[in-house]
Amino acid sequence: MKAAAFAYERPSDLKAALALMAGARGSTRIIAGGQSLGPMLNLRLVRPELLVDIAGLAELKQVDRGGDELVIGACVTHADIEDGRIPDVTRGAMRRVAASIAYRAVRNRGTIGGSLSHADPAADWVCALPALGAKIRLRSTRGLRELAIEDFITGALESALQEAEIVEAVRVPVMRPAARWGYVKACRKPGEFAHAIAAVLIDPESTGARVVVGAIAAPPIVLHDAAPLFGGRVTADFHRQFDARIADAMLAKAGVTNAADRHIHVAVLRRAIAEAAA
Amino acid sequence: MSEVERLSSSSTPDQGVGARLPRKEDDRFMRGRGQYVADIRLPGLRDVAFVRSPLAHGRIKAIHVPERYSGLVFTAADLFGVKPIRAVSGLPGFKISEQPVLATGKVRHVGELVAMCAAPTRAEAEDIAASVTLDLEPLPAVYDMRRAREAGSALVHDHWGDNVFLESVFEVDITPALDAPIKVTREISTARQCMSPLEGRGVVATFDHRLDQLTLYTGAQMPHIVRNGLSDCLGIEQGRIRIISPDIGGGFGHKGILLPEEVCLSWLALEKGLTVRWIEDRYEHLSASANCREHYYNITVYADRDGRLRGIDCEATVDSGAYSSYPFSACLEAAQVASILPGPYRMPAYRCRTFSAATNKCPILPYRGVARTGVCFALEIMLDAVAAEAGLEPAEVRLRNLVGPEEMPFDNITKKHFDSGNYPEAMRRALAAIDIAAVRERQRRKEPDGRLIGVGLSVYCEQAAHGTSVYAGWGIPMVPGHEQATARMTPDGGLEIRVGVHSHGQGLETTLAQVAHEILGIDTAKVRVVHGDTALTPYSTGTWGSRSMVMAGGAVGTACEAIAGRAKHIGAKLLQLDPASVSLRDGRVCGPNSSIGLAEIAHTWYRRPHELPPDVNPGGLEATSGYKPQRDSGTFSYAVHAVIVAVDPDLGDIELLDYVIVEDGGVLVNPMIVDGQIYGGLAQGIGTALYEEMPFDAEGQPLATTLADYLLPGPTEIPEPRLDHMQTASPYTMFGVKGIGEGGAIAPPAAITNAVNDALRPLGVELLRSPISARRIVEAILAAREAEGPAA
Amino acid sequence: MNTIGISVNGHAVTASVEPRTHLADFLRDHLNLTGTHLGCEHGVCGSCTLLLDDAPARSCITLAAACDRARVTTIEGLDDDEIAGELRAAFTREHALQCGYCTPGMIVSARDLVLRLDDADERAIRVGLSGNLCRCTGYVGIVRAVRSVIDDRRRRGIAPLPGAAREQLGPVGSTSSAGDGGPPAARPSARAGIEQRPAVTIPDFVPDRILEDHFTLASRPEEVFAMLGDVARVAACLPGVALTGNPTPKHVEGVIRVRLGPISTGFRGAARIERDPATMSGRIVGMGTDHHIRSSTRGEVRYRLLPVDAGTATRVEISVGYSMQGMLAQIAREGLVRGLAARLTAEFARNLERELSGAATGGPTRPAASIDGVALVFDRLRMFVREIFRRT
Incomplete structure (x- = not known):
């Protein structure tokens, strides 16, 4: 067509x-x-x-490394991130996520801002960036505003983007050396819509655990404090404390009614936690 | 293993039968110079877009065309005198469907053509199509083949009274089997699929006033059959139709039926004088084009405790969709099921009843392997179930029942005539290669990563190149007879070969040249194979049923032999020798002390005829010959597939750890190309086993209408299998070749499912429906846990 | 029409293109470069892959107009390319092609891997080629061919180029200096007018999917039932619904607008209303069609009133059933539609509760902005544009 x-x-x-x-x-x-x-x-x-x-706009292809964050222009592509053409403040996490998006020929044109604007609940940045604590910067003639990614994604294919507003940049905080990252998605083949995504950022020394469960028919579930998943406290052996029943209940509460769906989401989450612990 | 029976010796085995010759056709494709239908440019070309039914079943109340587009939109009311497509089977009880080329009265599947729009570009044609509104009264959709057979179902064809195209029964008294100590019953089913060659269908139609001829470019595996069908529908004589089938981006059966779109565009060219094209896009392909493979089996196998088969009792239903497609008909699959289910296994009793059910879905057509993929799936899963019941290794059950080499040729219980082969040997080789004992040991040790290991086997046989006697019985619009080929030497010593089959990936431009080289010794670089044009090639039913190498190869060989005889006669006279004293070697006619090249003989025939002997054969160096194997009941190639899988019980993911294929395709003309056919078939078989499925909802809406939803396996999903070839010659064909094009796609769903079931048996899981997707595996595991109770 | 200047296989081309024409169609139809094949036109199969600013890109989902000032290399432009030549030799030796349809895109992607990959790791090659589907070869020959070319080049001391030495950021083909899009002249309306059709009889149907909700009102069932007889008031509670024409107690016509992400739908149709005072229940059965996305929907709203608190209050039970036909049913992921329907049902219940309990602010309930994440844009502006178009 x-x-x-x-x-x-x-x-x-x-x-x-x-x-x-x-x-x-x-x-x-x-x-x-x-x-x-x-x-x-x-x-x-x-x-x-x-x-x-807006693909040609130079302002949207800029990258600024601030003190404790990286500001990535909306038109930076997945391949730019994958290849390391921009600095990485996430100790390789973003590069790996970028490399797993769709296919190379798509990554050469697909942009981080575009992916977020599209707000597909099964998209990688939609799930990975909230776990990294990233923010999104929106620009219109009315001015600038900034939202946490999880506040920006308001529904399946729905974002907080208002009329005549453009995603300008994404702000990604520097990942602390002690932080542990895990990102796992369930697809039957590369490039397929994910059936389940889990992103975890666990820092037992300070911020605790941030967990995102995505690829449900709604915005990702973002737990800023995921301690309840680990028996109430995030300890150094967190992966052994993971309580699948709590995760299952959380998914059920979020409207994932099908047991097989929940089973897959929980399994993917367990693996992301194991990856973080590895 | 048998030797190639050389009809003439060639000292350049790197080009003749058996050579791994690189393909002649590759270069144009690798440089983007292939010419597919969509690449054809004609002056004044206009694009056609169709208005298609959004409903699976509905009554057409009105079609509204905006006034500004009147004259650019055509509906059934415009197609005066165009007949519907009819593919009638002669089997008793067959109910006839008429497929209107543009819908009349009712629409019977999503995507059925309702109107056509022509414009300078496809985008503009789609603009017009989008402005046409259909007033349809929705009718209940017949979306499930089993419910379709129930009384009270809505009717696809109102006057039939039910939804069954054909019911057929094959029985060899089943009663002696009924007291067998082992009786295993299962319900087994396979999903509907869409063949998805990377190039869809496509048609360009124009009218040539000089020749008073409709020229139709269409990606067709069977151009001469398309001409038959078009002539019937349009009511014009065959001589006024020329079908050109250029390069084709994959066939697999999908390009083996007459399309309503072909009739529509022909009509636009004939009646409106337009030069038009329609290129099927992926959405049309997935939502509106022919499907395949949707089978349901209720099957019982009877056996003795030692695994010996006592009999099979089966009821099979095939979802045939809304219409009988031309020329193979709606019942080809189901009716074949009954005759091919027993395969290469011996059994004393057998009964099979089949139904071809009509539903509000696209028609079906034969996809690589046709009914065999489903049949193999059902039977081979059952043999594993018997083995589990008897406490035997699955391989044991098979070895106990496979036909032995000493019984060849062998007529099985349904009177299929197996020409040659050694099935137990293939099984033994596969078992040795896959090392079953090592797998069992590994299963006992368990995997460190928590995955479950399983091994699976399946055996299939592939009847190929079956001819007149077989097809006469079906009574469908197409019965293959003698296959013909024309061979013509050119004045400079080259060779042109003209065949009515079509090459679309199989490499016939190379392999038929190899056959010609085998006979005439002409360098394959100087052999040109002409195909895909009814004006230039002999009549043929075309390329289907793995028949082209056997049939067209035989025809080319026969035509080249005729030329060889005549060339030897001319050459001998030019050498002033007795024709009986010369032979043809390496492209030269050789006497005891002298020789003359074919090129010089050709030069003499065409350019210096005054030097020819007076008794020369006036047919010269061009011959059209017909060929049939000594028996036309078909060649039987076969293979054993053995696979080891690792199943992730959490996510249902399957990894194919090792895949072994021991294959016997008779004598191989080009082993490299045969390997390619097996690899490609395997990939499609893995698609059937694990990924590909066209689901429908209760409204009859297809739900996998983009490649994001209809999953085709990619490079990460297909392992590199280990191949082992046996080459048991067919006693009936030239060179002993057998058809091998489809086999790779037949066995994988059964082998992989058996392996997964082997892996999951400890969990109490048995999967009986393809594809065994990750999701189905997880659901089955959860259901098994549920059934076990809340213990764990 | 937009004018673009573009380099194709080393030749400067200036052309006028319709904005909607994608790059592959432009190359095939305007320049007769038919080696770029179309296999899906949704970016999955990879047959249309070509080099855009020397990097692989999908030409089926890249607008030609967006490639102004870009450098395009198609398979035809790789005739004399060194790596492509090595790949061709390896492809034919390893029987890496059969029908040839995927081959141009495959060679373009393979060439990129030959440039970038450190070594001939089979898994990396397979993952790297996963955006190019081949239906014939099972990938065996392709993977072998690519491995052999990488192996051979690395052996010859030719080092990999990480990121294929690309330095610029942003989508390949998008020049950083940006183009002058030409003067922002008056844009012709891209839209055709809607053909309005008279309403037809509403056939009965059984919905595929049913959602339920309930609430309690402090009014007697008879009063609530009477209020529910006001078609306009009930319709006003249905998110995105606007009535057209004059409703009768048994028949109503209108349009329901729902937005699913970037997909805006407008189902235009009619509904039949049934009410049974004896059981205090009612039913609205409707059907609507959106010709633009060739989809239709059928829906049913049922309500039942039950007395509570000795008849002084009413429990209102509603169920919403729906089914979809046509492209939207086929394309949209089931989960997305189900989620949307659930939110619409909940919103309907809330609106109805507000309307019937008298708490509604004056005028019809009209969810203007975001409802639980789903924006139900009542696009008056577009209606206005359409009205004008129809008059002309």
Whole structure:
């Protein structure tokens, strides 16, 4: 199938893009790498009147290493992260997550900001970044605002992005040396929609455990303090304290009614915890 | 192992029968210069998009075309005089379906064609199609083949009174089996699949006024059969139709039926004078194109305590979809099930009843392996169930019942005539290669990572190149007769071969050249194989049923022999020798002390005819010959597949740790290409076993309509198997070759499922439905735990 | 039409393209470079893979208009490429192709692996090629061929290039300086008008999926039942529903707009209303169609009133059933739709409770912004545009 007709603009800078968005009438969509939107356009599931292409905007391809964080422009691609073309403050975690997204040819165009805007609950960044404690920076002519990733993803394919607002950057905090990271997803083959995703960042010395369970039919479950999963306290032997029953109950409460689904999610979570402990 | 029976000796074995010759066709494909239907450019070409039914079953109340597009949209009402597609089987009781090329009255499956729109680009044609609105009255969808057979079901074809295309029974008195000490009954089923060659279907149609001829470019495995069907539907004489089937991006059976789209575009070219194309996209392919493989078996196997089979009693239903597709019909699969279920196993009693059920789904067509993949799945799972019941190794049960080499040729209980082979030897080789004892030891030790190990076997046989006598009995619109080929030497000593079969990955441009080289000794680089054009090739039923090497190979060999005889006669006269005293070697006619090359003989025939002897055969260096094997009941290639799996009981993931195939495909013309066919077949078999499934909801909506949902195995899902070839020649065919194109796809679902069941037996799990997806495995394990009670 | 300047296989090309034309169609139809194949047009199969700024990219989900100033290399442009030449020799030797359809994309991806991978690790090659499907070969010959070329080159001392030596950030093909998109001239409306159809009879149906909810009101069942007879009020509680025409007590027409992520639907249709005072129950059965996404839906709302607290209060039980047909049913992941329906049902119950308990703010309940994460945008603006279009 071929896309329905639309108009197309390629603004020269961010300011022009924001102005274009603010002045647009009718249905307007932003496109960057187009790796999520492209298939939907071709299937005519999405029929915008105007596409605003921000892939060329230099402001969105910048990366700044601040004191305790890395600010990644929205149009940085998965391949940029995978290849280490940008600094890594997550001790390899983001590079590994990036490398597991879809396929290389897709990663060469797909962007971190685009992936978050699409808000697919089975997407890697949607699940990994909340565990890393990342924030998202949104820009419009009205100004700038910033949200935690988990507050940005509001539903399956739904985000807090407002009219004429653009994802500008993602802020990723530096991972502490003592922190342990685990990221596991269940797919039958590379590139398939994940059936379950678990991301864990465990730092027994300070911040405790942050756990994300994703690829459910809703925003990921984000536990800022996952101590209850480990018997109430995150200790050095946390992986031995993991209580699958609590995880199962948590999933049931989150609306995962099917027992096989819960079983798979819990198994994936257990593995992510084991990976963190390894 | 038997030797190749050389019809003429060639001193360059690197090019003849048996050579691993690199393919002649590769270069154009690797440089992006293949020419597929979508690559054809004609002046004034317009794209066609179809308005398709969104409902599985509904009554058409109205079709609304916006006024601004009138004249660009055509519906059934426009197709005056075009007949529906009818594929009638001669088997008694067969109910006839008529498939309108554009829907009339009712729509009977999602994606059925309702209207067509032509525009300068596909995007614009889709714009028009999107503006057409259908007023459909929804009717209850017949989406489950077993419910379809129940009284009170909605009817796909109202006047039938039920939803059964055909019921058939094959019985050799089952009663003696009934008192067997072992009786195992199971319900086994396989999912509906979509063949998914990477290139979909495609059609370009134009009318050639000079020739007064419709030229239809279509990716078709059987171009001459398409011409038959088109002529029937359009009511025009065959001479006014030329079918050109260019490069094809994968067939597997999917390009073996007449499409309503082909009729529609032909009509636009004939009646509207348009040059038009339609290129099937992946969404159309998955949601609206023909499917395959959806079987359900209720099967009981009777055996003695030592595993000897006493009999099989089976009821099988095949979901045939809404229409009988042309030319193979809606009952090809189900009716075959009854005759091929026993396979290479001996048994004294047998009964099988089959149903071809009509449903509100796409029609079916024969996919690589046709009914055999389902049959092999059902029977081989049952043999493992018998082994478990008898406390025997699965291999033991098979060895006890497989036909022995001393019994060849062998007629099994359904009168299938096995031409040659040594099945027990193949089994023994497979067992040695996979090392069952080591697997059992490993199972006892258990895996450190918690996974469960299992080993599985399956045996299949593949009847190929079955001909007139077999197909005459089916009474379908196509019965293969003699296969013909034309061989023509060119004045410069090259050779052109014309065949009515079609090559779309099998490498016939290479292997048929190898056959010609074997006979004539002409360098394969100078042999050109022409195929895929009804104007240039002899009539043929085309490429299906693993028949091309046996049939067209035999025809090419026969035609080349005719040329060889004539060339020897001319050569002998030019050498001033007695024709009886010369032989043909390495492309030269040789006497005791002198020789002359075929190129010079060709030059003489074409350019210097005044030097020819007066008694020369006026047919010259061009011959069209027909060929049939000595017996046309088919060749039987076969294999044993043995696989070791590791199953992750938490996630249901399966890793194929080792895969062994011991295969006997008769004499191999090009072992490299045969290996490729087996590897490719295995990949599709693994798809059937683990990944591919077209699910439907209760509204008859297909639910895997993109490749994100319909999972095709990729490089990480397919292991590199270990192959071992036996080469038992067929006694009936030229060179002793057998058809081998489909076999690789037949055995894997059974072998892998048996291995998974072997691994999960300690958990009380037995999987009986393909694909055995990760999800089904997890659910089965959880269900087994539930059944065991809350103990653990 | 947008004008693009693009380098294709080393030649500068200036062309005018429709914005919706993807790169593969542009190359195939405008430049007759048919070696780039289309296998799915949703980015999965890899047949259309080509080099964009020297890195593999999917040309089926990349707009040609987005490639202004980019460098495109198709399979035809790799005729004289050293690595592609080595791959061709290895492919034919290892029988790495049969029908040839996946081969151009496969060679492009393989070439990238030959450049980037440290060594000929089989697993890395298989993962690296996982975005290119082959239906013929079982990948055996392909993997062998790629291994042999990598092995051979590393043996010859040719080192891998991490990231294929790309330095620029951002999507391949997107020039960092950005293009001038041309003057923002008046954009033609891309949309065709809606063909309005008269309502038809509503057939009965049994929903595939049913969701239930309930609440209690401090009114007598008879009063609640009477209120439920006001079609407009009930419709106003259904998220995203707008009535068209004048409802009668037994028949109503309208449109329901639901947004599933970037997919905006507008199901236009009609509903039949049944009420039974004897059992204090009622039913609304409707069907609607969205021609644009070729999908239709059928839905049923049932309610039943039960007296509580000796008849002074009413327990309202509602159930919402639905089924979908057409593309949306086929494409959307079941979980996403189920989640959406559950939220809509809960929202309906909440609205109804508010409406019937008299707590509603004046005017119809109209969830304008985000409801539990699902924005139900009532897109008046688009309606307005459509109205204008229809008049012209």
